[in-house]
Amino acid sequence: MASIAVNSPSSGSNYFMKDGVASFNTNRLCSFSFESSLFGSKISTKQLTLSVNGTGTTRPKPTIYSGSGPVKASSHSFDVVIVGAGIIGLTIARQFLIGSDLSVAVVDKAVPCSGATGAGQGYIWMVNKNPGSETWELTKRSHQLWKMLAETIRDQGMDPFQVLGWKKTGSLLVGRTPGDSVVLRNRVRQLSEAGLRAEYLFSNELLSKEPAVFVGSDGGAAFAPDDCQLDAWRTVSYIEKVNRNFALEGRYAEFYHEPVTGLVRSTNTGEVEAVQTSNNTLYGKAIVVAAGCWSRSLMHDLVRGSNVKLDVLVKPRKGHLLVIENFNSLQLNHGLMEVGYVDHQNAILTSEQDDHSQTLAVSMTATMDTMGNLILGSSRQFVGFSTEVDDAIILHILKRAGDFFPKLKELSLTDFSKNGKVRVGLRPYMPDGKPVIGRVPGLSNLFLATGHEGQGLTTALGTAEMVVDMVLGNPTHVDNSPFAAQGRCC
Numbered sequence: 275m276a277s278i279a280v281n282s283p284s285s286g287s288n289y290f291m292k293d294g295v296a297s298f299n300t301n302r303l304c305s306f307s308f309e310s311s312l313f314g315s316k317i318s319t320k321q322l323t324l325s326v327n328g329t330g331t332t333r334p335k336p337t338i339y340s341g342s343g344p345v346k347a348s349s350h351s352f353d354v355v356i357v358g359a360g361i362i363g364l365t366i367a368r369q370f371l372i373g374s375d376l377s378v379a380v381v382d383k384a385v386p387c388s389g390a391t392g393a394g395q396g397y398i399w400m401v402n403k404n405p406g407s408e409t410w411e412l413t414k415r416s417h418q419l420w421k422m423l424a425e426t427i428r429d430q431g432m433d434p435f436q437v438l439g440w441k442k443t444g445s446l447l448v449g450r451t452p453g454d455s456v457v458l459r460n461r462v463r464q465l466s467e468a469g470l471r472a473e474y475l476f477s478n479e480l481l482s483k484e485p486a487v488f489v490g491s492d493g494g495a496a497f498a499p500d501d502c503q504l505d506a507w508r509t510v511s512y513i514e515k516v517n518r519n520f521a522l523e524g525r526y527a528e529f530y531h532e533p534v535t536g537l538v539r540s541t542n543t544g545e546v547e548a549v550q551t552s553n554n555t556l557y558g559k560a561i562v563v564a565a566g567c568w569s570r571s572l573m574h575d576l577v578r579g580s581n582v583k584l585d586v587l588v589k590p591r592k593g594h595l596l597v598i599e600n601f602n603s604l605q606l607n608h609g610l611m612e613v614g615y616v617d618h619q620n621a622i623l624t625s626e627q628d629d630h631s632q633t634l635a636v637s638m639t640a641t642m643d644t645m646g647n648l649i650l651g652s653s654r655q656f657v658g659f660s661t662e663v664d665d666a667i668i669l670h671i672l673k674r675a676g677d678f679f680p681k682l683k684e685l686s687l688t689d690f691s692k693n694g695k696v697r698v699g700l701r702p703y704m705p706d707g708k709p710v711i712g713r714v715p716g717l718s719n720l721f722l723a724t725g726h727e728g729q730g731l732t733t734a735l736g737t738a739e740m741v742v743d744m745v746l747g748n749p750t751h752v753d754n755s756p757f758a759a760q761g762r763c764c
């Protein structure tokens with residue numbers, strides 16, 4: 275019988291960190307079953323003993339180390355170590371925990387919601403996606419998984435609105451010009467052909483559904499009644515709660531406020547054995563890097579000195595979102611977005627545009643959150659890793675929203691500063707518009723899940739399912755080949 279040891283740094287207990295506060299699990303010995311194909315063919319369900327006691331390491335000293343920080347003595351072992359506690363990392367952790375018997379650690383340089391996830395508006399939408407595109411099936415599957423999760427929560431006697439901020443508002447993709455109307459009609463046709471419920475609304479029909487919006491007599495909307503929205507903060511909090519339930523049986527641990535600084539690799543196989551954080555060495559049979567827009571520089575550090583040539587082209591795409599409290603003169607029944615958003619989101623950088631290209635795009639997005647606040651978006655910019663609030667962008671967003679909602683024209687920047695908050699996040703943008711989900715070529719137990727740009731909330735559950743199936747050696751529900759790192763990052 276194989277054994278995996280999880281050692282704590284000093285107390286001899288399995289420890290569980292929340293916002294820097296440790297709580298201790300005195301459950302010293304437990305056993306669990308394990309099914310995996312991490313190293314070759316599928317291992318059938320097999321009992322492993324998880325021994326959670328003792329101090330010191332159970333592994334030999336690291337043999338090859340690449341990274342920017344010093345190697346630390348405290349070590350812990352898990353089946354899977356996930357780098358990044360945004361929506362992608364946390365949902366991958368949840369999927370391993372509920373869908374296998376593997377033990378999981380999540381490590382983050384800060385806390386969940388400190389990255390793009392905390393800024394997300396919460397659209398879980400199909401209306402703005404293109405049937406037949408390479409991301410369509412993943413998005414559709416993920417949409418379905420979110421709906422199933424909301425149903426499961428309801429079946430358990432809880433309210434998905436309270437738990438996830440879940441609302442089936444339906445979506446309205448709106449346009450104001452005759453050209454927009456043609457685009458919207460085509461979209462409705464394509465969505466209907468792809469099996470989704472969608473209908474085109476003329477401006478008067480739109481007005482009866484959503485009285486606050488004005489698109490003029492030439493405008494219209496694509497309406498998808500099954501689209502939904504969630505609240506990223508509530509959802510993350512729920513997923514963390516689910517994950518933490520597994521801490522009691524020794525299968526889950528969090529290491530927050532611990533930047534990952536390097537990798538430890540075996541001299542024999544060259545495989546990744548562990549990630550090095552600022553405080554700990556975390557051993558894992560599989561390592562998943564889900565570090566959002568920071569994945570590129572992190573991966574550079576992690577593969578430095580190895581033969582692996584990898585450049586994950588993900589870069590930060592800054593977004594501002596306005597949260598307007600107590601603005602009772604505008605109520606929305608649906609989530610709304612202008613049709614131009616689709617082009618802005620899909621805009622692909624040309625090779626002449628360098629890393630600091632401004633390429634500002636602002637398109638109107640509007641939702642009501644669980645507290646009844648009006649959320650207005652959104653901007654897209656390539657300005658590096660800065661998350662500073664920019665007043666010019668706030669004005670831009672207010673003006674664009676005013677073009678669609680006349681009542682907002684009454685709102686000045688001064689009014690907004692009294693009753694408003696700004697959320698800024700860095701979307702993980704991939705130049706080819708697709709996330710990277712898959713193995714790192716040359717390091718078979720190192721996986722990437724990043725580059726979801728403005729779709730990471732929507733596609734999180736589908737991504738999590740895909741990653742777990744890949745790690746376990748199961749067939750993936752959705753074809754994973756369009757998302758492979760091979761050919762795109764190396």
Ligand SMILES: Cc1cc2nc3c(=O)[nH]c(=O)nc-3n(C[C@H](O)[C@H](O)[C@H](O)COP(=O)(O)OP(=O)(O)OC[C@H]3O[C@@H](n4cnc5c(N)ncnc54)[C@H](O)[C@@H]3O)c2cc1C
Pocket residue numbers: 357358359360361362363381382383384385386387388389390391392393394395396397398532533534535564565566567568569572592593594595651652697698699700701702723724725726727728729730731732733
């Ligand atoms: C304004 C805005 C609106 C959006 N609206 C929507 C929407 O309506 N619907 C939708 O589907 N998506 C939306 N998105 C996109 C969505 O928020 C992102 O795609 C998603 O949050 C990405 O999740 P992630 O986990 O990959 O990244 P992140 O949330 O950024 O998480 C990455 C994590 O990695 C950690 N990390 C980085 N480096 C290290 C390191 N060295 N060591 C340890 N940890 C590290 C970070 O601290 C961070 O917590 C929006 C984004 C923005 C900015």
